[in-house]
Amino acid sequence: MRIKSLALTSLCLVLASLAYGQTTLKANIPFAFSAAGKVLPAGQYVMISTAGAPNIRVVSADGKAAVPVTIVTRLASAMHTTPKDAHLIFDKVGENYFLSELWIPGLDGFLLASTAQQHEHRVIDIPR
Numbered sequence: 001m002r003i004k005s006l007a008l009t010s011l012c013l014v015l016a017s018l019a020y021g022q023t024t025l026k027a028n029i030p031f032a033f034s035a036a037g038k039v040l041p042a043g044q045y046v047m048i049s050t051a052g053a054p055n056i057r058v059v060s061a062d063g064k065a066a067v068p069v070t071i072v073t074r075l076a077s078a079m080h081t082t083p084k085d086a087h088l089i090f091d092k093v094g095e096n097y098f099l100s101e102l103w104i105p106g107l108d109g110f111l112l113a114s115t116a117q118q119h120e121h122r123v124i125d126i127p128r
Contacts, residue, residue, distance in 0.1 A: 021051025075109035
């Protein structure tokens with residue numbers, strides 16, 4: 001009995017530590033886009049940021065696509081966001097969209113990709 005109780009307690013601690021510091025944002029992206037070199041179709045996506053992780057995970061709502069996108073650098077929150085808004089920024093080069101930045105309320109932003117080519121920004125607001 002004591003071993004089962006200890007095992008259950010250990011499992012709970014491991015699960016709590018995995019969930020600690022994780023932010024999940026859901027977004028509807030109305031166009032196909034590239035993230036970490038992979039083209040993803042338009043649709044519902046979940047962006048998962050884990051404190052201390054070197055990447056942001058982009059997962060389709062149906063679970064068919066999951067891409068770890070490496071964080072290039074952090075961007076100071078004063079540059080772009082307020083504590084209450086979350087959004088994604090895409091760089092549009094020609095007719096192609098590339099996931100460029102992720103902004104999470106209360107945190108700094110994350111630069112995920114950049115381009116030297118002439119481009120436009122497309123912002124997708126994420127309701128919280």
